[in-house]
């Protein structure tokens with residue numbers, strides 16, 4: 001979408017073996033709370049987050065908000081021990097960030113410190129379906145197709161953008177990319193209005209427009225997409241210990257996704273070449289546990305790289321004409 005918006009003369013086609021509701025992005029809670037990529041400078045990560053927050057904040061303030069599944073949500077991140085970094089890098093991007101008061105902390109007898117703030121949440125699948133609708137409205141073609149090798153696209157397209165998430169492990173043989181399996185529960189508990197996240201990153205309660213996401217698990221290098229019943233019970237018990245009213249939650253659905261994890265997001269140009277024929281590629285994958293939090297910022301950077309590929313192609317074709 002970002003490419004089509006920034007380069008209206010481009011004809012964009014989306015190829016994917018799965019669309020919503022069968023992607024990792026459909027499993028995510030979609031909360032805008034960044035995760036840190038150790039291999040990327042903090043100022044870059046902050047810029048990605050700021051751009052994403054501004055983009056979604058504008059949607060949340062528009063008449064599209066409900067259909068797009070974007071909404072503001074206030075709540076608390078609580079810690080059993082005071083964290084080393086009391087002010088995360090994103091504290092001045094979310095709204096109203098402040099330490100929790102003693103009165104608020106009384107709700108969490110096992111926790112000693114906490115941060116209160118308002119952030120945004122993308123409800124999935126509605127957000128993905130809204131993005132698809134916008135793509136179709138501007139004439140972008142979408143086809144179900146599994147790509148075995150990026151080179152197979154060279155005769156049909158001038159530039160290929162690789163946004164395959166964990167699929168990039170196989171597609172481009174990236175050994176630096178690994179799954180961190182995550183299991184969550186999506187439940188009916190409409191009385192839960194505030195988010196609660198344990199600062200250890202394992203347990204969270206994220207109310208959406210229709211359902212509440214309860215998390216979670218983080219299992220490095222596990223490729224299994226089957227729900228684990230013992231993890232379901234464990235997640236539910238941990239969440240009930242933070243918010244006892246969840247014992248009354250109804251209609252518990254279990255979802256599993258593989259976070260496409262990497263030391264840093266791969267946002268990079270590469271030129272593939274075979275027998276003198278060249279295919280410019282832009283990679284944009286490896287968003288790990290924080291893809292929603294930075295998606296618009298990284299998309300803008302990927303769109304900029306696509307612009308560079310197009311300029312290089314135009315330069316090459318005018319040199320060829322000379």
Ligand SMILES: Cc1cc2nc3c(=O)[nH]c(=O)nc-3n(C[C@H](O)[C@H](O)[C@H](O)COP(=O)(O)OP(=O)(O)OC[C@H]3O[C@@H](n4cnc5c(N)ncnc54)[C@H](O)[C@@H]3O)c2cc1C
Nearest residue numbers: 017018025028029030031147165167182257290291292293
């Ligand atoms: C349990 C859980 C909770 C999460 N919660 C949050 C959260 O609260 N906030 C947050 O910011 N992030 C969260 N995330 C992380 C977020 O889900 C990911 O970072 C994000 O979804 C990655 O998006 P993506 O588009 O790169 O990958 P995907 O959503 O997996 O999309 C990749 C697409 O590429 C297609 N594809 C792959 N290989 C091929 C191929 N060879 N040929 C054709 N198509 C291919 C796939 O079918 C898919 O459509 C969570 C993740 C999990 C698992």
Ligand SMILES: O=C([O-])CC(=O)C(=O)O
Nearest residue numbers: 029182201204216289290
């Ligand atoms: O950690 C969180 O708050 C939610 C999340 O991004 C994940 O489970 O990957």
